[in-house]
Amino acid sequence: MVDNGDSLSLDDQICFALYAANRAVTARYRPILEELGLTYPQYLVMLVLWQEQCDNAADISNPEGLRISDLGRRLRLDTGTLTPLLKRLAEREMLTRERSSRDERVVEVRLTKKGAALRARAQGIPGRLLCGLDVQPERLIALRTELQDMLRILEETGGSSG
Amino acid sequence: MVDNGDSLSLDDQICFALYAANRAVTARYRPILEELGLTYPQYLVMLVLWQEQCDNAADISNPEGLRISDLGRRLRLDTGTLTPLLKRLAEREMLTRERSSRDERVVEVRLTKKGAALRARAQGIPGRLLCGLDVQPERLIALRTELQDMLRILEETGGSSG
């Protein structure tokens, strides 16, 4: 079973392994996130906002807010995905969307109290997921590192030449 | 940077690494598959059909065809995804959808000549992708194995108990 990279067998394709594993993990998250009223991409957005709030804990007034473009950079998502997603989260009062007064093009996203409070309920989620998984933590960390490396390589060797 | 599984940091989450890497790989495929007029999930369907055709090479008449339910099992997709996808591929004459005469519930999917011929043009795709990627093949195979293991574990420890 040598993989010279030219096989068209489904089972030989790393791309399919990635595709199927990703959906399986998302499916595992789904019922847990449903308790919080979040979809998986919405959860990722909240993770960024919660992180941001921690980083800005020193500031009292937190005047900045996170731009949609910054969210997009972190999550690798564009506005076609983020705009409606953020509107749904805003409808549920998890966050606010406000035009920046300094630059009217910019929309600043901020957690509401409700959104910030949700963090406590999300705290146990990563643990609960790994819990049901019979895999050594070191192996998961190794896998994560490999995936991050691959992502970095894919993003660095970007566009047209190949 | 210890990961006890309780971090809510985006960068610590294997789930995000999986999510982002999957989309990055899919994005890398997109322009190549566009040459064949296929989306990425459509490509996966074609992979299964091409494989099936190879396996049945001994049969001359190939009366069986692949059931939608079999496709779904292999790709881990349900009819809500597959039915419209297969209709689009049928419109483009890549495959045919026919009710089984023996069991009218079943829809049998078969490659057309055009669909079968596309295999030749797809042959080089895995190679072209890995080519632009500065990663040792062994590392990719190891990553694939890890992902397949994870998928298996996720599917075995299935539903409600946790």
Place this chain on the structure above:
DNA sequence: TCAATTAATATTGTGCACAATATAACGGTG
């Protein structure tokens, strides 16, 4: 100052994913 350019977000359209439900066909039992 005002046209041109750039930047940030929004909108539109297509194609997945998936939950929930519907439809139709099979298979067995009385």
Place this chain on the structure above:
DNA sequence: CACCGTTATATTGTGCACAATATTAATTGA
């Protein structure tokens, strides 16, 4: 045969993803 539970696929509705385009605001430059 009529009834019933099961199986296979289809349909509907919601929510991503992403390409392409539009909109509005800031910036630059004659």
